[in-house]
Amino acid sequence: MLLVAIIGLVMTVTVVALAARRVLFLYRLATVGQPAPHRVEYARKHAGAELKAQLVEVFGQKKLLKWTPSGVAHFFVMWAFIILLTVYIEAYGAIIQGAVTGRPDFHIPLIGTWPVLGFLQDFIALACLLGLAAFAAIRIKNSPKKLGRGSRFSGSHLSGAWLILFMIFNVIWTLFLARAAAVRTGNFPYESGAFVSQTVAKVLPASALLEEIALLLHIGVMLVFLLIVVHSKHLHIFSAPLNVLFSRRPDGLGPAQEMRSGGKVLDFEEADPEVDAFGRGKLTDATWKDFLDFYTCTECGRCQSQCPAWITDKPLSPKMLILDQRDHAFKVAPYLMMSEEQRSHQGEDVLALLEKPLVGEEGVIHPDVLWSCTNCGACVEQCPVDIEHIDHILDMRRYQVMIESAFPSEAGVMLKNLENKGNPWGMSEMKRADWVAELDFEVEIVEDKMPADAEYLFWVGCAGALEDRAKRTTKAVAELLHIAGVKFAVLGPMEACTGDPARRLGMEFLFNMLAQQNIETLNEAGVKKIVATCPHCFNTLANEYPQLGGNYEVVHHTQLLAHLVEEGRLTPITPIEEKITYHDPCFLGRHNKVYAQPRDIMAKVPGVQTQEMHRCKDRGFCCGAGGARMWMEERIGKRINTERVDEALTTDPDTVSTACPFCLVMLGDAINEKKNTGAAKNSLEVVDVAQLLIKSVKPVS
Template structure:
């Protein structure tokens, strides 16, 4: 056994040295960029929450199990890595003990002969084999050669995936060979429980040489696999837990990340601020958390399969957005690492790559990729390793907008309107209160302070005050609050855009200007509680204003109305005998997890037959308006709102309901096109949930 121990030791030292060198390279590369101290601070301050995330997402595989067949297969393969660590302890122990005593019958102290452990080892190994078969079937069934871009593996590095499956298969069959040979020689620590190993021991010959060769093969395949893992996409085995640990809670959605320079929030009044440092213009501007995203991508394509842009034939694939940056980072790594050490790199090929812009016609990321994103969050929601694709897109947009002044021309009109008039349409602020004149009761407008006894400030929003279809929702909500006896007031002309379109476009300076103006107004008025009808305003006020010192209790109108119905302050009585399908607004649903309240309201309205679309709740499909896309033309592929309405029409609805003014506009436009072509009935319309509720409530009076 001495020769086995020597060979095993040499193989281990070589493999660990190679893997360690690669890990050192990856660490140095990840830390060439700016720091991200807020990630560490949050993880440290919220240790309990982070522990829960590790248990639920990493060990419990929560996100993967949403995709049941592949999720179950991955669950067993992953747990095989954990449980079979005990087998490697036994294998190395057997080699060392065999070299010393001549008897490789080592067992782990205390638990090493426990039949339950032997059973778990064999069970998880068999389950792992079945998982490998499932993975192979899934990959063949979803092959890009057959499905093209409809395959979630389109664009993935397929050869590496098959190599890893082959290597895991080799690890498992050599495991059983080694354990079976040990059982045949009487060296297996278990007399029962290890059902597969003991069964193999019955048919294999009692041969010490076979056991020694099998042990070396098993350890050898494991060590080769280790080296492959740290040089491939399967690096996620080690980096995914770290990426989950340092990801934003609850899930990277809600607020957009603050723009930072050298780890600190940007101060636009700082005279020494270098404008070239705004956003991400080159790969070296990526923080170590961004590199963790690169390293953790499994290329599974779940993000791609859910992306509304990709599903409507646009060039954006969230997966390839990450992979293209990762591949570029590896290509220019020699220069980045040399520059970090103060050394000038002489490799002309690498230097040529450095001239390639991060975003551009000939860049790493094509502008059409960057501007196709609606910020819907489907990619972040589905990613099993918590990659934050939207953060990457926003950082690149910030550089393009504020440094390069390069963005779709239509968005420039929206920016000018926000700068000059405080709303995307460029209408006079005095028109913000016109909708009040159409009501038969008084709505108080804040002049200085919130009127005494007022509970909520009703944040009407630009669309709710100025867009005709959205004004119907505004009036319905105001009337419902009035009926329920909820005292509220509005800002009227003092209200400006929340800043969401500017921030999602990448114009962070304009967002800061609008947000600080609104925060000053709200604070001076003494506002504590806000109700908003627009999910974009709701998300910005609730999640992003605290970044700038504006902290309020913010609710969406569906949340407040559902509460008032439950409390009996609003009573829907008049039946609405219609089949209604509900569209989840992305910034209400995925970004803020408000799924139940709009549906609860509809469920309380007599006569309503609710019919879910195929893609709903956390898998809901975007209307196409988010990420400032509301103010940009959609010139590539199928229109996203048309795709969503096509899906709605499969339910044969009488009405499409939603809870967002942007969604109402986008879906309404697509439905009108369908009516003109005869594909939708003339009576079909899009309404807000509040409009359904007021129709039922008012009929009872």
């Protein structure tokens, strides 16, 4: 047994040293990037929220369990890693005690002979085997060879995944062999409970040699597995808890992150593009948290399977966006960690690799990948390890827009209009109040201060004030607030775009300019509470303006209207005998978790029959307008709004409802195309939830 102990300890020390070397390499590579002290500070200040996230996401596997078959399988495999640590304590204890006393009958103090622990060890190991079988079946069923782009594993490193499954299988069968051999020699710590080990023992001879060989085999397999893990995508076993710890709360949705350089928020008045990081133009502009995202990606493809760009045959895969950066990072890592003098001695191929642009026709990320993103957030919502794909994309867009001036030409017109006219269409600010004249009651327009009796500022938004279809929603909301007795006022010509299109395009400087202008206007007017009809305005006002000192109580119109209906201040009376399917706007739903209120409103309208689309709520499908895509041509693949309308048509609706002016326009355009081809009935229309409500609240004339 002494020889067994020596061999076991030598193997362990060797492998642990090699694993530690790899971990040190990964740490050094991550710290080549930008610091992110705000991540650590947030985690420290919100320790309670972070502890809950660890319990719910890591140990509870909440996100993984959204996908029930694979989620349950992963739940048992993950817990097998945790619970079976006790088996390794027993294994190492046995070889050490065997070397000292000659009898390897070690048990963990206090709990080591408890039959419940023996049962739990065997049960979780057996469940792990079943989980492996489920994983194998899922991978075979969803093989890219059969499904092509339709497979969520398309683009993943498939051989590495199969190797890991094989190694986990080896860990489990050697575990049962070692335990069964110990049962036969009388060195097993449990008299009962370990039902699998005791069953296997019935077919084994009582052999001390077999026990020693099985122990070494089991420990050896585990050590090889450890070495493979730290060199593969399964590094997430260790990095996922860290990534969850330092991720944004409640998730990476809602506000876009502020631009930072050197760990500090960028001050545009003092920033120097030669010194400061303006977004991400090269790998070293990424923060250590971004590198942690690279290390943590499990290549599961959940993000890819939900991405509207990927589904409509565009080149963007959120998974591959992360993996391409990770693979590039590993290629250049040895040279990134060299001194300038050492680099100068490298060959031309190495220098070319180092100078390879992060984004470009010949870059790590193709521009079409970057500009396909709608910022819908489906990737972030589904990622089980809290990777923040949108933040990666926005950082790269910022560099392309502000430093390289490389972006779709149509977006340049939008930016110029925002800068000169304060709205994406370039229309006169005096037209912002034209819709007021179409109402049969007075709407107060703020001149200097909010009227004393006004409870809310109604933020109309550019679309709501200037786009004909969206103006119908604006007038409906105004009428409903008037009927309910809610006093409100509007800014009219004083209102400017919140800056959302500029920020989501990557023009952070213009966003700052528009936001500061609006914040000054709102503060001078004494605004405290805001209601907005556009989810993009709502998200920006509620979640992003606080970054610049603009703190207001902001609600979306569906939230306020649902509250007024609940209070009885609005009473739907007139039946609307229609079958209606509701489309969740991404910036209202996924980004801000407002799912119930629009549905609550429709549920109170007499006669309405609702029918959910297949993809709804947190798995809803984008209309294609987010991420400033509203102002960019969609030239690659199928149009996203067409895909969404095709799905809506499967419910055979009389009406499609939504709660966003961008969605209203995008879905309306796609439906009109369908009408022209005869694929949709001529009576089908897209309306805002507020339009349905006003139709039911107002008496039939």
